Amino acid sequence: MPSHHLTLRSAVSALTVAGIVAVTAPAAGAESAPHPRAAASQVKLEFVKNAKDPSNSILRVYDGKKLVAKYRAGSGLGTAADTGDKKKRYRNDCASSAGWLPNGTYKPTTFEINRNGDIKGYAIGLPDTWCSKRTVKRTALFIHSEMTKDRKQGPPHGADSPQRWDGPRDYKSNGCIKLHPSHIAALFSYMNHHGRAVSLTVR
Template sequence: MGIRHRIVPLAAALALTGGLAATEAAPALAAHPASGPSARPAAAGGTYLYFNKNQSNPSNSRLYLMKSIPNAKDKVLAKYRAGSGNGGRNAKNECASMQGWLPNGSYRVLEHTKRHDGGRQGINGYAIHVQDKFCKDGRTKRDGLFVHSEMNVNGTQGAQQSGRDNPYRWDGVQDYYSLGCIKLTPDHIMNLFAKAGRYGWPKALKVVS
């Protein structure tokens, strides 16, 4: 699930300013990172999303848009600061529903839309829906998983609210907190959609730590 649930304040940090150039070298684990039938997240020449968890600060993790290159390291098409987990003591517990970050592994991308309507206190606007996944205990299923931001259904920002947070407005680095989804700033998720439209929409998400 995506709306962040604040537990502890987050120290101020600088977000990345946008997607990086397509010629940037791939992250170390992104070149066909594991073996087995489900490990390869994209066919040769295809694109995929790659989420690299930051163990020291889950809200300062990285999401990559990758291109699979035959017989070579995969190429980074874009890179963004991203968060997952609610910032509390269970933020790194993949089996803690509504608290911890996503379980490691490969996910199918189910759909993407610029006008997701999550209803009251839901995920709105630009959103990428990925499949449910059981965590490492084999019993707890994490569901309602998205890559998303904080915005209105039409992609605009909600009004600033004095003394309280608006779940439809990006108010600062604390908004990287989530209930398990991957969170990006509004500018970054719009940039991701633009680049995915240009290079081809990813059909998979790979999560590693």
């Protein structure tokens, strides 16, 4: 389990054994709805890459200048075990569907709670962006986890499934930012009360 602990001002009411908690806003529909008091959001996200182990990086949540939460997160297929060409590739932001997210500031585009594509359940959409060498535009970028479209966990048996969190290996991604299911649920719960994230800084 991740070593980073939540420090939310507004604690999540309950986490199930599978680590999923439903947001308090809509019961149906693709987009989450922030609390009315969250109209002028100051929520910002910061993803800090860990060059030694991209799958053990950090996503920080700020409300104004105050750090309110931090979670283990991954981006790209890299791990601490990578060596040689594999290490270079997975830390190359121009390696499409393999390398970590390019540095920069992103403005989230969507906030979905019932996404039903290759990525399911909670998902924060990010805009397409050029890699650092401007040779490849990275597309289909999200902050997400592994779950069903209804934010539950798939069957706990059989082969690795993109609809079930199986452990630390699931922090790997094709370039998106991946969170543990309970952590992305907590993030959405916080945003529902304090406002959607207005930016994501990657460094």
